[in-house]
Amino acid sequence: MPVYHYDSYAAVEDIIDNSIDAQARSIKIVVEHQKKDLRIIIADNGIGMNEAILDEALKLGSITDKEEVSDLGKFGMGLCTASISMARKLEVITKENDSECLYSSQDLDEITKRNEFIKVQRKANKAEADLLNNLSGKRGTVVILSNIDRLSDTNTAQFASKLAKDIGRIYRKFIEAGIEFVVNEKKVELVDPLMLGHKDTKIYSDEVYTLPESAVDGKKEKIRVKIVILPEVNAELEKELKMNIRSQGFYILRNNREVASGQTLEVFSKHNDFNRLRAELSFSATLDNEMGVRFSKDGVAPNQAITDFLKQEISGQVTSIRRVMLKDKKAEDSSGVDHAGSEAVIAQKAKLLITPEAEIEKRSLRKGTHDGTAATPKSIKERENFRKVKTSPKGLGARFDTAAMGREGTLYETYQEGKLIVIRWNTDHPFYDRVILVNKSSKDIVSAMDYLIFALASAELKNSNDDNVELMANIKSVMSTNLRALLS
Ligand SMILES: Nc1ncnc2c1ncn2[C@@H]1O[C@H](COP(=O)(O)OP(=O)(O)O)[C@@H](O)[C@H]1O
Ligand SMILES: [Mg+2]
Numbered sequence: 001m002p003v004y005h006y007d008s009y010a011a012v013e014d015i016i017d018n019s020i021d022a023q024a025r026s027i028k029i030v031v032e033h034q035k036k037d038l039r040i041i042i043a044d045n046g047i048g049m050n051e052a053i054l055d056e057a058l059k060l061g062s063i064t065d066k067e068e069v070s071d072l073g074k075f076g077m078g079l080c081t082a083s084i085s086m087a088r089k090l091e092v093i094t095k096e097n098d099s100e101c102l103y104s105s106q107d108l109d110e111i112t113k114r115n116e117f118i119k120v121q122r123k124a125n126k127a128e129a130d131l132l133n134n135l136s137g138k139r140g141t142v143v144i145l146s147n148i149d150r151l152s153d154t155n156t157a158q159f160a161s162k163l164a165k166d167i168g169r170i171y172r173k174f175i176e177a178g179i180e181f182v183v184n185e186k187k188v189e190l191v192d193p194l195m196l197g198h199k200d201t202k203i204y205s206d207e208v209y210t211l212p213e214s215a216v217d218g219k220k221e222k223i224r225v226k227i228v229i230l231p232e233v234n235a236e237l238e239k240e241l242k243m244n245i246r247s248q249g250f251y252i253l254r255n256n257r258e259v260a261s262g263q264t265l266e267v268f269s270k271h272n273d274f275n276r277l278r279a280e281l282s283f284s285a286t287l288d289n290e291m292g293v294r295f296s297k298d299g300v301a302p303n304q305a306i307t308d309f310l311k312q313e314i315s316g317q318v319t320s321i322r323r324v325m326l327k328d329k330k331a332e333d334s335s336g337v338d339h340a341g342s343e344a345v346i347a348q349k350a351k352l353l354i355t356p357e358a359e360i361e362k363r364s365l366r367k368g369t370h371d372g373t374a375a376t377p378k379s380i381k382e383r384e385n386f387r388k389v390k391t392s393p394k395g396l397g398a399r400f401d402t403a404a405m406g407r408e409g410t411l412y413e414t415y416q417e418g419k420l421i422v423i424r425w426n427t428d429h430p431f432y433d434r435v436i437l438v439n440k441s442s443k444d445i446v447s448a449m450d451y452l453i454f455a456l457a458s459a460e461l462k463n464s465n466d467d468n469v470e471l472m473a474n475i476k477s478v479m480s481t482n483l484r485a486l487l488s
Contacts, residue, residue: 008152008159009166010298011082015042015143016167016181017072017257017297018079020174022046028135028182029167031160038156039146040087043135048096051121054104058092058119071285072257072297079143081295084108088147093124093132097139101129109147164188173256193251193261194278195241200231204321209313215305216290223283225314229321230276235406238275245473248274252291252300253282259297266307268318270469271415276325277318322415326403335427337440339400342450346398355396356461358419396420398454402427410480414457423450423457429480430487 006014012029019027024044031040049057057079083090088108095101101124111117124132132142153159164183168191171181181188195201206226213219230243238244248270252260264270265281283291292301302310346353398421405413405426413424425432439445464472 006082006085006296006298008086008150009163010296011085012040012042012163013166013170014078014082014297016171018143019044019046019141020171020179020257021071021073022048022141024140025178026180026182029160029163029184030135031156031163031184033156034146037146038148038151039144040148041135041142041144043132043140043142045136045138045140048099048139048141049092049094049102050096050099051102054092054094054102055121058090058104058106058121072255080106083143083145086148086150087145088149089145091144091146092141093128093144094141095124095129095132095136095139100124101132103128107147160184165191169193169261170258172258173253193247194226194228194280195230196228198231202229203227204229205317209309211287211290211306212309215303215309216287219286221284221287221290223281223287225279225281227277227279227314227317227321229324230278232276232325235408243275245270245272245275245469248277250279250281253280254288254291254293254297254300255285256282257297259293260300263300264466265302265310265314267310267314269415269464270466272410272413272473273322273326273415274318277321335402335437335440337402337436337446338443339446339450341443342447342454343398343400345447346451346454350396353396353458354462355421355458356416358396358416396458398423398450400425400450402432404428407484410476411483412453412457414461416461421454421457421461423453425453426480429484431483434487 016027016029019042022044024046026045028043029041030043032038059080079092080090083106089105090107091103091105093101093103102121103124104119104121106119132140135142151159153162160183164181164186167181167183168175168188171179172190172192175181175188175190196203204227206224208222208224211221211223230241233241233243247262249268250260250263250265251258252263268274268277285293290303290306292303396416396419399417401422401424403413403424403426405424405428407428407430409426409428411426411429411431413426415422425436427433436446436449439449460472460476
């Protein structure tokens with residue numbers, strides 16, 4: 001993979017980071033066609049650059065001063081690498097307060113043609129100075145990318161609109177602090193994945209954790225984790241708000257700028273049950289190494305010690321949250337369908353079955369920090385009240401439950417709870433009425449259906465991982481939809 005492997009969203013965002021580091025209060029982005037070419041302009045009203053800094057800025061791996069704890073830059077690679085990753089030409093117009101306007105450019109086609117690295121740097125001409133004045137005002141910087149040969153979306157209108165949405169989320173803390181972003185003359189609205197503005201969003205916990213010194217090279221480092229449960233909404237709104245597998249999980253902020261979204265951090269496994277779980281993990285750039293921040297700032301890979309720490313501190317909370325969320329939608333099972341027979345047979349034959357590994361649940365028993373809606377002690381009590389289910393010493397057991405998951409919902413949901421595969425029939429799916437309920441007195445039919453679903457569920461759990469979880473969800477959704485259509 002070449003070092004400049006960014007997608008074009010990450011590339012533009014890296015250039016935006018420079019504007020924020022330069023104390024801009026307003027950042028304007030233009031994505032436009034010019035003749036046959038596509039160009040992207042990023043203009044800010046920050047402090048601008050003098051000749052020396054401009055000269056340095058257009059070199060790869062520039063060595064300008066960095067204030068690591070507050071800056072968004074990394075490695076002095078942003079400007080050049082970001083532009084090379086998508087455009088053949090980079091131009092910079094910049095002006096400090098009360099200084100003259102400067103111009104610098106770098107053109108890959110010229111470089112190839114002449115076979116030497118050439119960079120133009122001079123006073124800006126009138127057209128260039130006017131452009132800066134129009135977009136930035138008295139001071140600031142205009143970055144122009146043209147001859148764009150790689151854009152992550154071939155449709156420029158779509159590119160601009162996705163870019164605006166991403167910016168609204170990635171820079172939400174800056175928008176909150178009054179920095180204005182404009183994409184193609186439209187003001188960017190703040191997007192809060194935690195939906196804290198919604199009255200029914202519950203803050204489950206919000207804590208500053210001191211990392212064990214062994215995990216961070218003896219440094220004293222803190223991270224902050226805020227976990228919320230999004231409001232319970234109907235399936236339609238859930239779609240509209242994109243409360244789905246991809247968007248559930250952790251949003252990671254480095255120096256207040258989002259560098260990753262929808263992560264599991266190995267604290268939980270993605271599952272539809274977690275669509276209402278979102279969290280924000282904030283850290284400072286002094287933790288870049290330990291958090292595995294890449295220069296492109298689009299992802300994290302925390303080291304093992306931090307991962308272990310998070311598992312220990314957060315996994316238990318996530319398990320409790322799942323219970324809270326499931327309770328919200330769990331149906332009273334008054335249907336009198338008896339699954340005990342199927343559960344017993346599965347336990348008895350466990351050794352013969354191909355099943356996922358048993359999960360060892362790590363739970364932390366810290367108390368006093370949650371808002372009472374889901375404190376740990378209560379969830380443990382709840383756990384004790386669960387129906388006792390047989391498991392075999394070697395293999396896993398199964399527990400069958402029911403829940404009203406909506407007519408459009410999947411036929412069943414499944415997850416693992418330690419040594420148990422929990423399977424929840426959707427009582428709203430026509431299959432449940434037409435096949436299970438009407439046959440509840442016929443044990444053979446109910447068991448056969450339980451086995452079928454258990455077989456599907458264990459295959460799903462055995463093969464699921466973070467990368468294919470969406471695919472799995474799609475297969476299940478198509479299966480459930482077709483079955484619904486056939487039975488309706
Ligand atoms: N929009 C801007 N306004 C002012 N200075 C900038 C701007 N963009 C880049 N620079 C200068 O160029 C330098 C190099 O930028 P960059 O290559 O992105 O690396 P980094 O951000 O890691 O320092 C910055 O440190 C800054 O001094
Ligand atoms: Mg930078």
